[in-house]
Amino acid sequence: MPKPGRSMDWGFPRWRGYEAGREAAQVRLCDRHGCEEVGDCPAPKAPNSPERWMFCQTHAAEYNRKWDYFEGLDKAEKEARAKSERSENAGYAEAQHYGWGGSGDGSRSADEMRALDILELEADADFAAVKKAFRAKAKTVHPDVKPGDSDAAAEFQKLSVAYDVLKAAEERREWKG
Incomplete structure (x- = not known):
């Protein structure tokens, strides 16, 4: 125990505990x-x-x-x-590749996450919800419904690719499990 008039920091102000003074914090x-x-x-x-x-x-x-x-x-x-x-x-995102996980809980790849975004679904959507969302969106832009519309055809192709990515991922999960 130091003498009453003596400091506890020995010349180094940060060695003493914070809020160790007598005044109210x-x-x-x-x-x-x-x-x-x-x-x-x-x-x-x-x-x-x-x-x-x-x-x-x-x-x-x-x-x-x-x-x-x-x-x-x-x-x-x-x-x-x-x-x-x-x-x-952008400088803060520079070292993202050092992180342990990607999007979500790590159970889905980046391609799957992009496909879910295209279908406007949450990251934890099951395959039944994927199938339902794909069918609902595909009905509105199918080439048979909108013949000659190149924008609708491109949208349908994008939806089809997203569905194929998610279907392949679901089949891989079923095969492993």
Whole structure:
């Protein structure tokens, strides 16, 4: 135990424990009404605003669950903002190949994920949902329904390729299992 007037840091300020001083530590409480937890998670009060709410982890998760970054933008503005954000943040995506998993839980390949996006399905969709979505979409753009429409034919071909990718993956899973 050091003498009462002596410092505990031996000349190095970071060697002492944080908040080891005698003064009261500043603690900000959660901004959610009635919550007494420590508010250490910042959340924006409005899009593109520097003002922040400070929530505890529970209320921050609740706040972010339905947060829409692109709220109030039309489709073209959403795409432009998403493209600019991807280009500005490209340096952070540089080392993605070092990650352990890809999209989702790792049970689907990147090709399968793209095929699910084409069919507008979630990553955990089963093959019955894939078949149902393919048939519903294929009926609207089938060359027999829209003869001579090159856009519809291209869309039908894209849907067919997506379905074939997912069907082959399902057959591989059944064969292994």
